[in-house]
Amino acid sequence: MARILSDDLPRARVPVVTYALMAAWTVMWVVQALRPDDGNVVDSSQALACRWGMVPVHLTGGAGGAATDPCVVLSTEHSAWLEVFTAQFLHASWWHLLGNLLFLWVFGPSVEQRLGRVRFLPFALACGYAAFVAEALIDSSSAQPVIGGSGVVAAVLGAYIVLFPRARLRVVQPTTPEPGTHRGLPAWLPIAAWIAYETIAAISQSQSDTAHWVHVVGFALGALLAWPLASRPAPTRQPAPEWVRVAIAHNQPEAEMIQGILGDAGIPAYVRRMAGFDVPDYLAGGPRDVMVPGDRALEAHALIDPLDAGDGADPA
Numbered sequence: 192m193a194r195i196l197s198d199d200l201p202r203a204r205v206p207v208v209t210y211a212l213m214a215a216w217t218v219m220w221v222v223q224a225l226r227p228d229d230g231n232v233v234d235s236s237q238a239l240a241c242r243w244g245m246v247p248v249h250l251t252g253g254a255g256g257a258a259t260d261p262c263v264v265l266s267t268e269h270s271a272w273l274e275v276f277t278a279q280f281l282h283a284s285w286w287h288l289l290g291n292l293l294f295l296w297v298f299g300p301s302v303e304q305r306l307g308r309v310r311f312l313p314f315a316l317a318c319g320y321a322a323f324v325a326e327a328l329i330d331s332s333s334a335q336p337v338i339g340g341s342g343v344v345a346a347v348l349g350a351y352i353v354l355f356p357r358a359r360l361r362v363v364q365p366t367t368p369e370p371g372t373h374r375g376l377p378a379w380l381p382i383a384a385w386i387a388y389e390t391i392a393a394i395s396q397s398q399s400d401t402a403h404w405v406h407v408v409g410f411a412l413g414a415l416l417a418w419p420l421a422s423r424p425a426p427t428r429q430p431a432p433e434w435v436r437v438a439i440a441h442n443q444p445e446a447e448m449i450q451g452i453l454g455d456a457g458i459p460a461y462v463r464r465m466a467g468f469d470v471p472d473y474l475a476g477g478p479r480d481v482m483v484p485g486d487r488a489l490e491a492h493a494l495i496d497p498l499d500a501g502d503g504a505d506p507a
Contacts, residue, residue: 198378217288319342330404358378443479459484
């Protein structure tokens with residue numbers, strides 16, 4: 192099955208931890224979205240963020256004049272150190288959630304595969320936890336709750352750029368790509384642009400409503416902890432096999448029939464319009480080439496050639 196919005200690294204198994212974390216974020220956002228948005232201190236979405244988000248003045252103990260702030264009061268219902276953990280499962284808006292889901296979808300699976308399922312989740316949550324604590328120490332007078340999975344995402348990005356510096360991104364990554372299709376955007380480019388922006392924003396304090404230091408510290412920790420693994424052999428890109436033509440079908444249905452026979456035998460195959468025939472792809476007419484990897488050509492011929500011979504045999 193083709194992978195949508197993915198890198199070009201091979202995947203030996205389903206990244207269940209990445210998907211489970213994405214599901215947990217989504218479920219918690221639904222819980223938030225179902226609450227009133229009126230700011231009441233009982234059951235509003237804002238009250239939930241104050242109770243279970245990380246409030247810097249509560250964590251650092253420097254509330255001072257902010258001790259009577261409603262959000263600070265709500266945050267004292269639980270341990271500040273517990274709230275640093277739970278804050279990583281809440282989000283401020285749909286856009287906040289979708290941005291984190293997108294980054295984790297693209298970059299999380301490869302990092303999970305390299306670290307292993309057992310280590311991936313503690314790695315990501317521990318980096319996110321430390322990043323939240325760093326934000327509290329830097330902005331210790333703030334009474335605004337800090338929430339989101341951005342610390343986790345930042346750690347994943349930091350690890351990714353260290354572990355897979357030559358990976359590339361594609362909108363669609365086919366399971367069996369055609370020759371010469373390993374193109375795409377270098378993965379380090381958007382990551383480098385993102386962390387450069389976050390660092391500048393954190394230092395300049397240009398956006399006071401965004402916890403940029405969570406992103407910067409999470410990224411740095413992820414890269415630092417992943418560095419020892421960088422010297423180990425990394426998974427290579429999916430090799431692009433040399434594809435050869437094993438059959439010429441008269442039309443699209445016949446080509447798909449042959450492709451199905453090959454697929455049932457476990458032989459990858461794709462159909463392409465035969466060169467020199469200017470019939471639009473959406474029409475079934477016109478000859479089609481059936482292509483398979485070169486190292487499976489003999490096996491494919493063994494399946495297809497008897498069919499051709501049967502078509503040309505004299506009736507008994």
